[in-house]
Amino acid sequence: MNDFVHPISDEFKEIFFIKGAREGKYPYSHSLLIGDVLIDTGISSRLLRKLKRLYPINTVLLSHWHEDHTSGNRLLSEVKFFTHSKDRFLIENVNKFNEFYGISNSPAEEEFEWLMEGLRLKNTKIDDLIEDNQIIKVRNGYNIRIIHTPGHTAGHCAFLELNSKIAFLADIDLTNFVFYAGIDSNLMDFENSINKLSQFDVKTAVTGHRGIIDGKKSIREELKKYLSIIHKRDERILSYFSETNPKTLVDFKNQNIIYKYYSQFKEYEIIAEMIMIQKHFDKFLENELIMLNNDGYTLK
Numbered sequence: 001m002n003d004f005v006h007p008i009s010d011e012f013k014e015i016f017f018i019k020g021a022r023e024g025k026y027p028y029s030h031s032l033l034i035g036d037v038l039i040d041t042g043i044s045s046r047l048l049r050k051l052k053r054l055y056p057i058n059t060v061l062l063s064h065w066h067e068d069h070t071s072g073n074r075l076l077s078e079v080k081f082f083t084h085s086k087d088r089f090l091i092e093n094v095n096k097f098n099e100f101y102g103i104s105n106s107p108a109e110e111e112f113e114w115l116m117e118g119l120r121l122k123n124t125k126i127d128d129l130i131e132d133n134q135i136i137k138v139r140n141g142y143n144i145r146i147i148h149t150p151g152h153t154a155g156h157c158a159f160l161e162l163n164s165k166i167a168f169l170a171d172i173d174l175t176n177f178v179f180y181a182g183i184d185s186n187l188m189d190f191e192n193s194i195n196k197l198s199q200f201d202v203k204t205a206v207t208g209h210r211g212i213i214d215g216k217k218s219i220r221e222e223l224k225k226y227l228s229i230i231h232k233r234d235e236r237i238l239s240y241f242s243e244t245n246p247k248t249l250v251d252f253k254n255q256n257i258i259y260k261y262y263s264q265f266k267e268y269e270i271i272a273e274m275i276m277i278q279k280h281f282d283k284f285l286e287n288e289l290i291m292l293n294n295d296g297y298t299l300k
């Protein structure tokens with residue numbers, strides 16, 4: 001049974017949606033296969049071994065460094081790996097992940113290391129770099145355009161196959177879970193990237209954790225909805241501030257501002273939430289909505 005390999009289009013027969021284990025939920029993700037080019041390797045070891053037997057893979061494009069998109073790299077030793085320059089270092093140095101998630105020496109570190117061991121993540125040598133607007137030529141006339149979409153990570157990229165107008169949006173994933181809790185995440189870049197994507201002519205979108213979304217209009221609406229999640233967080237966080245009573249990041253701890261409830265990964269989620277709230281602080285400061293007032297921030 002190859003029930004995880006789904007042709008997307010009758011016309012473009014070499015493009016497949018590859019459904020990740022557990023419906024592409026973390027620590028797995030979905031992939032897109034275009035000819036012999038695979039985008040991301042987080043579908044699970046079992047499925048990736050199967051995929052390799054069915055479809056020879058010669059090149060892997062990595063959308064970004066996160067473990068749920070790169071864990072299968074170690075199974076593809078004969079393959080060339082491409083990624084954006086800004087995400088190269090971490091893919092080649094997975095022991096630095098803790099630092100970039102802001103969890104070094106925290107209670108969440110042990111939990112994360114246990115997860116990383118389960119995924120058996122290994123350093124991957126990057127063979128070549130990709131950059132915004134670059135076109136990667138694939139056999140039989142397929143052409144993949146690189147769209148640099150920073151914010152989730154600094155080097156995060158989306159990919160658009162130009163003939164079919166099928167795109168892979170990776171972790172601009174159009175779920176309710178909008179994540180920018182890395183040291184290399186940037187909220188304003190994230191918003192710009194979402195807007196950037198809505199300017200492309202995309203007929204079918206595949207995302208890292210949601211799957212297929214069909215139709216240009218639906219895709220644009222979903223991008224808008226995704227952006228509005230960030231704006232709602234802006235409003236919620238901003239509503240805590242006043243003109244007189246200075247607030248600091250600590251006042252926002254454990255408030256379920258971003259995570260409606262904390263799961264079994266609570267230790268980590270609280271840290272991630274604080275980092276994301278800090279990114280909103282950065283945005284408010286840049287837009288002069290709040291200002292430093294003694295040891296905290298008040299409305300400007």
Ligand SMILES: [Zn+2]
Pocket residue numbers: 064066152171
């Ligand atoms: Zn990610």
Ligand SMILES: [Zn+2]
Pocket residue numbers: 029066068069171208209
């Ligand atoms: Zn992901």
